[in-house]
Amino acid sequence: MSMRNAFNPYLLALDCPACGGTCDLSQPRNVCPTCGKPLVARYDLVRIKAEVPRDSLGRFGTDLWRYRAVLPFAADFPAVRLGEGGTPLLPLARLGDSAGVAELWMKAEAGNPTASFKARGLVMAVNGALAFGARGIALPSAGNAGSAAAAYAAAAGLPCRVAVPEDTPEAFILEQQAFGAEVRLVKGTIADAGKLIAEWCKAPDWWNVATFKEPFRLEGKKTLGYEIAEQLGWTLPDVILYPTGGGTGLVGMWRAFLEMQELGWLPKAIPLPRLVSVQVAGCAPIVRAFDAGESSAQPWVDAHTVASGLRVPSPFADALILRAVRETHGTAVAVSEADMLDAMREIAQLEGTFVCPEGGATLAALKQLRASGEVRANERVVIYDTGSGLKYLDAWRQALARRVPQDASA
Ligand SMILES: Cc1ncc(COP(=O)(O)O)c(C=O)c1O
Ligand SMILES: [Zn+2]
Incomplete structure (x- = not known):
């Protein structure tokens, strides 16, 4: 299949929100060719609205490919798939009572391939690599993204290189190696891992699938927003709390809600959910920038937290994350490590879900708000x-070593 035919005919262009530039898909695209910032896909929403009724989504199944009208690939592109998306939105009655909100839901992402929401983005990035004719993929990771990338690369028959901080939980490293990826451990954070990837995995042999360094991970993460809306009967919640590292899911949901309004899948007048960027006190560059009224974030020095997915000192899409939060009238909140650990335990004990630390952080943030x-x-x-949570046993050891929190013992 030629590169042109691989893409969704409704996909018009890739736009750069930073400089207003735009580019087509006639050649492999990673970041904006003019300014080097993230690219965002633009679809012909007017045509999709006329041709794809919301009721026909089931034609493509129950996983995230049901939204393929707004995903990058043509209907006959032989996409590598492992059953990503279509995860439950769980009603949390007991936790809702404890947190003091009328209606509390949890988007539970552990059922994805390699047990995290990173599958949504990486399935698109790896298929993008195939469509662009890349020979191998590479990325820095805090753990989950590397595992998802390695799994899809294995299924696609592409070599994969991952750089992770040396204190990344072992489950991730073994899993990535099991899929045949070459894994290097790096002193420091994902920012240092990113520097190694730049040196170790040069274009054109290696296609960099780091967060926002190629346009399609965002497209996959966008399906979180589509699923939440559909699972709530094509309505929207008032507030969504999202654990923010690189911010793909937060920016992706924002785009999904705007697209659905254009498509007529949601009423135009309906207010968008207030998006809350949740970080931890040990690494909160977005919260600091939000509080200071800045439109970009400064790198966080000495980042530390057991929530490895939140240890992202300088998110590449900082400006987009801040816009998504402000334009939805949301906010940004940093939680303490202790509150996050207690929240993990409370979710497990009240709702029977063995969450990751990043998940615990969202409940701790809700309590603050x-x-x-x-x-x-x-x-x-x-x-x-x-x-x-199964890949974060050290975090769980710490959570269980703490005194039982008041709320959970009540
Ligand atoms: C479990 C988990 N939650 C949240 C995040 C942050 O996601 P994002 O980079 O989309 O902000 C990560 C990133 O590694 C993660 O692994
Ligand atoms: Zn640009």
């Missing part, structure tokens, strides 16, 4: 469990 009144008792709220 209830205490400050920024989230009200009568609101409909979505928190996230972005991946399985």
Whole structure:
């Protein structure tokens, strides 16, 4: 299949929100050729609206490919698939009572291939690599992204290189090696891993699939927004709390809600959910920039937290994340490590889900926003469990070593 035929005919161009530039898909595209910032796909939403009724989505199944009208690949492109997306939105009655909100839901992402939401983005990036004719993929990772990339690369028959911080939980490293990836451990954070990848995996032999360094991970993460809307009967929650590292899911949901309004799949007048960027006190570059009224974030020095997915000191799409939060009238919140660990345990004990630390952070943030009144008792709220707790046994050891939190023992 030629490169041109691989792509969705509704996909018009890749735009650069930073400089207003635009480019086509006549050659492999990673970042904006003019300014080097992230590219965002643009579809012919007018035509999709006329030709793809919301009721026909089931034609493509129950996983995230049901939204393929707004995904990058043509219907007959032989996409590598492992059953990604289509995860449950769980109603949390007991936790809702404890947190003091009328309606609390959790988007539970551990059922994805390699047990995290990273599958949504990496399935698109690896298929993008195939469509662009790349010979191998490479990325820095905090753990989950590397595992997802390695799995899809194995299924696609592409070599994969991953660089991870040396204190990344072993489950991730073994899993990536099991899929045949070459893994290098790096002193420092994902930022240092990114520097190694730049040196070790040069174009054109290696296609860099790091967060926002290619346009399609965002497209996959966008399906989180489509799923939440569809699972709530084509309505939207009032507030969504998203654990933010590189921010793909947050920016992706924002885009999904705007696209669905254009498509007529949601009423235009309906207010968008207030998007809350959740970070931890040990690494909160977005929260600091939000509080200071800045439109970009400065790198966080000495980043530390057991929530490895949140240890991202300088998110590449900082400007887009801040825009998504501000334009939806959301906010950005840093939680303490202790509150995050207690929240993990509370979710497990009240709702039977063995969450990852990043998931715990979203409940801890909700509690802060209830205490400050920024989230009200009568609101409909979505928190996230972005991946399985089974790969974070050190974090769980720490959580269980703490005194039983008051709320959970009640
Ligand atoms: C479990 C988990 N939650 C959240 C995140 C942050 O996601 P994003 O980079 O989309 O902000 C990560 C990233 O590694 C993660 O692994
Ligand atoms: Zn640009």
